[in-house]
Structures are given as structure tokens and as C-alpha cells.
Amino acid sequence: MMRVVIISLALCATLTNAGQTRNSPMEAIAYVTGPMQADNRQVKGNVTFTQNDCGQSVHVRIQLEGVKEGKHGFHIHEKGDLSNGCASLGAHYNPDKVDHGAPHHEVRHVGDLGNIEVGPSGTIDVTYTDAVISLSGKRTIIGRGVVVHEMEDDLGLGNHTDSKKTGNAGGRIGCGVIGIK
Amino acid sequence: MSSNDVIDISITHHFCLFCTHTNTNPQIEFAVQIRKNDKSDVDKLREALDGLGHVEIDAIEGRVIVQTTFPWSQVQDKIESSGRRAVLSGFGGESAVALVNTTGCVVDRTPVQGAVRFTTITAKQAGVVVDGVVDGLAPGLHGFHIHESGDVSEGCASVGEHYNPRKSPHGSPDAAENKRHAGDLGNIRADDTGRATFRFVDSGLEIWDIIGRAVVITANADDLGCGDNKQSLIDGNSGERIACGIIARSAGILQNFKRICACDGVTLWDERNKPLAGKGRSQKL
Numbered sequence: 001m002m003r004v005v006i007i008s009l010a011l012c013a014t015l016t017n018a019g020q021t022r023n024s025p026m027e028a029i030a031y032v033t034g035p036m037q038a039d040n041r042q043v044k045g046n047v048t049f050t051q052n053d054c055g056q057s058v059h060v061r062i063q064l065e066g067v068k069e070g071k072h073g074f075h076i077h078e079k080g081d082l083s084n085g086c087a088s089l090g091a092h093y094n095p096d097k098v099d100h101g102a103p104h105h106e107v108r109h110v111g112d113l114g115n116i117e118v119g120p121s122g123t124i125d126v127t128y129t130d131a132v133i134s135l136s137g138k139r140t141i142i143g144r145g146v147v148v149h150e151m152e153d154d155l156g157l158g159n160h161t162d163s164k165k166t167g168n169a170g171g172r173i174g175c176g177v178i179g180i181k
Numbered sequence: 182m183s184s185n186d187v188i189d190i191s192i193t194h195h196f197c198l199f200c201t202h203t204n205t206n207p208q209i210e211f212a213v214q215i216r217k218n219d220k221s222d223v224d225k226l227r228e229a230l231d232g233l234g235h236v237e238i239d240a241i242e243g244r245v246i247v248q249t250t251f252p253w254s255q256v257q258d259k260i261e262s263s264g265r266r267a268v269l270s271g272f273g274g275e276s277a278v279a280l281v282n283t284t285g286c287v288v289d290r291t292p293v294q295g296a297v298r299f300t301t302i303t304a305k306q307a308g309v310v311v312d313g314v315v316d317g318l319a320p321g322l323h324g325f326h327i328h329e330s331g332d333v334s335e336g337c338a339s340v341g342e343h344y345n346p347r348k349s350p351h352g353s354p355d356a357a358e359n360k361r362h363a364g365d366l367g368n369i370r371a372d373d374t375g376r377a378t379f380r381f382v383d384s385g386l387e388i389w390d391i392i393g394r395a396v397v398i399t400a401n402a403d404d405l406g407c408g409d410n411k412q413s414l415i416d417g418n419s420g421e422r423i424a425c426g427i428i429a430r431s432a433g434i435l436q437n438f439k440r441i442c443a444c445d446g447v448t449l450w451d452e453r454n455k456p457l458a459g460k461g462r463s464q465k466l
Contacts, residue, residue, distance in 0.1 A: 081431035181331075
């Protein structure tokens with residue numbers, strides 16, 4: 001774990017030298033929208049990311065409406081290219097080529113942010129902190145895609161063959177590109 | 182990891198002292214539905230792409246790679262004119278795409294609709310290729326700029342001002358760094374049908390620096406800083422923002438082999454035939 005921290009700090013410093021200086025804290029936003037659902041609801045809202053400095057944890061605030069009650073997989077994909085839907089978005093952002101997992105697992109994709117749990121109102125406003133994603137350096141999530149899935153992410157623990165790859169969370173009900181705020 | 186990077190850089194740098202740049206046109210990769218047992222498909226493709234540049238066709242993988250200065254949209258049209266469906270699956274080296282529409286986000290079709298792609302020229306050469314197609318514009322010139330932010334939560338209004346890290350006045354894309362905003366890309370021209378197709382190189386931009394920001398198309402032409410008023414040195418009197426899109430990471434050639442979505446079983450070709458968003462898509466979900 002210590003080694004990971006040192007490496008990410010080193011990457012931050014390298015990029016700063018190359019001229020990519022940003023005022024801290026760094027902020028990013030994905031405006032998430034989805035198609036009209038059968039029940040005439042539409043997923044939309046903001047996901048904002050705040051990182052106080054290079055190498056520090058990222059605060060993720062998820063504010064959405066129009067989401068069906070229950071748990072929904074929530075992931076960052078490698079690309080933010082929605083020109084050909086999920087095919088051009090690529091896989092979950094996974095620079096280490098490891099198995100899919102839960103946000104708190106030692107083994108997980110960088111883009112595995114787990115599930116959001118939505119109540120009967122269909123709206124959600126939660127903030128949590130993730131120590132793996134970053135808004136700067138070689139592994140920045142800027143320009144990548146955020147996807148909210150139809151179903152629950154089984155966090156790599158299911159019996160389905162896709163469990164270790166995608167969490168088997170079904171189709172997309174909302175997506176957006178992570179932009180600089 | 183970091184020590185490997187250092188070694189990498191020193192080797193390539195050393196190598197480049199002895200090399201010259203020759204053909205620097207980026208390659209464009211398409212997934213194409215080539216029938217494996219029908220050789221005439223390949224022949225028709227070759228015929229359709231004749232004169233566009235260097236063409237590689239892999240019938241087994243269903244892949245066509247073209248190295249060209251023609252806009253990607255025209256290459257795609259040529260491929261599809263041979264009767265085979267094509268999807269752009271890789272663009273140059275490090276690349277990005279902005280899906281441009283009236284709202285800046287993925288929604289039902291809007292009056293203005295387009296895609297602008299960006300890629301590095303070569304790994305060692307500064308600058309980016311800007312290659313796009315936009316429909317639904319009034320015929321004539323429209324200002325075309327990169328804005329500092331990629332926040333479309335309030336549509337095109339929330340993407341900030343022209344990207345201007347050097348605090349320069351607004352100007353022409355051909356002007357010196359201190360006489361233009363980095364994001365000043367001049368004008369694009371829409372034809373009588375309302376379509377603008379364009380491809381140019383901007384030597385002042387870097388792909389890593391524009392990813393996560395937004396492109397904006399304006400109602401009026403950009404006077405490139407030559408107008409007679411103060412506004413000319415701010416936005417070239419280019420008027421209202423009529424369409425925008427976030428510059429998102431996309432795949433370079435041979436980087437993305439994904440043909441089917443594990444999550445919902447939708448294939449590349451299903452996606453090709455569906456609108457980018459909206460009712461047609463939701464019926465599939």
C-alpha cells in the first residue's frame with residue numbers, strides 16, 4: 001500500500017514538471033443523463049469529484065434523480081467516448097489488468113466504485129471517499145466515462161461468468177463524461 | 182513503473198536524434214462487417230477507398246485501417262458506399278472525441294448534432310489533428326473554440342470561457358501564442374445542407390491538455406480578433422453558443438477490440454443502428 005502511494009506521488013510530480021499544473025483543490029464533474037425509461041422516468045444529475053491535492057483521496061458526490069429504487073452498479077469506464085455506446089466506452093477503467101471487485105477490495109479495477117443505493121423517492125445525494133481514483137497524473141479519470149447500471153453490481157462475488165469482469169450489473173440507465181470543473 | 186517510464190523516454194529521445202519524420206498522417210481504424218466467405222467484399226472496399234491513402238484490410242478480423250488526410254466521416258461514407266456497415270473504432274495515437282449537440286450531454290437528438298475527433302500527429306510531434314462533422318448548422322461560418330471547462334450541468338453555458346492558459350487576447354488560430362487563446366480554433370463552414378466537415382492541424386495544442394474541456398460552436402462567425410470593438414479581443418463577436426460537447430478520451434488504433442457489451446449483450450452493430458440516445462435506445466434496455 002505504501003508503495004502505491006509513493007508511486008502515485010511520483011507520477012503527480014512528473015506531470016507537474018511537464019507543465020500540467022492545476023490549482024488545488026482539483027474538481028471534476030460528470031453530468032449524467034439516461035434515456036427515458038419504460039416508467040417515464042429519466043436518470044439525470046451530477047457526479048462531482050474533488051481532490052485536495054495530488055495523491056490524496058477523492059471525494060465523490062453523487063446527486064441523481066429518476067433512478068429506480070434499489071442498488072445500481074456505478075463504474076468509471078476507460079474511455080469517455082459515447083459515439084458507439086458501450087462498445088466505444090471500453091471496459092471498466094482497469095490499468096492494472098486485475099479482476100473486478102468492490103471499492104474496498106484490495107483487488108479491484110480503478111473504475112470500480114461499487115453500487116449506489118437508491119430509496120423509494122428515486123433520488124440520491126451521497127458523498128463518499130475513494131483512495132484509488134485520481135484527478136491528476138498518468139491515471140487521471142478526467143475525460144473518462146461514468147456509467148450507472150440497471151442492476152446491482154455483485155462486486156465480483158457472483159456465480160455468473162461476467163462477475164469477475166463486470167459485476168454483471170446489466171445495461172446502462174445513465175452515463176456521462178468526466179469533465180474539468 | 183516510474184523507473185520504466187524514465188528509461189522509455191531516454192531511449193526514444195536518443196533514437197529520435199537520428200530519425201526524420203516522414204509520413205505523419207494518423208491512421209483511422211474501422212470495424213467493418215466483411216463477409217468472410219465473399220472475396221468481392223474486399224475488392225469493393227479497395228475500389229471504394231482508392232485514392233484516399235494507405236489502406237489495410239483484414240477480412241478475418243473485419244478491420245480496415247486507412248492512413249489519410251481525408252476527414253474520418255468521408256472515409257466512413259466511402260466504406261459504407263461499398264455496401265458494408267462501418268464503425269470507427271480507433272483514431273490515431275492518443276485520441277479524444279467530443280460529441281457535439283445543443284445540450285452538451287447525451288440526450289435525444291437535438292437540432293445540432295456532430296462529432297469532433299482529436300489525435301496526436303505522432304508521439305514525438307507537438308500539435309493535434311482536429312477532424313469533425315457537424316449537422317444542423319445555418320449555412321456559412323461559425324466560431325469554433327475550446328473552452329476551459331467540461332461542465333455541461335447547465336448546458337453550454339457552464340463550460341467557462343475560451344481556454345486561455347497564457348492570458349492572451351482572442352485571435353486567429355494562425356496567430357502567435359501570445360496573440361490567441363489556446364482554444365481559438367477559428368471558424369468552421371457549414372454548406373447549404375447545414376453540414377460542416379473539416380480537418381486541420383493545430384500545432385499549439387496538446388491532447389492531454391484539452392481532454393476534459395469542451396468544444397463550443399457559436400451562432401456567428403469569429404472575426405479572429407480583427408473586429409473594431411473590445412468584444413473582438415474576447416470572443417471574436419462570435420455570438421451565442423449553439424452547441425457544445427466534452428472532449429472525452431477515445432481509443433487509438435488497435436486499442437479497443439470490444440465488439441459486444443458484456444453487461445447487456447448489445448453488439449457494436451446494434452449500437453451502429455441505434456440513435457446515440459433516446460427512445461430507440463431505451464427500447465433495447
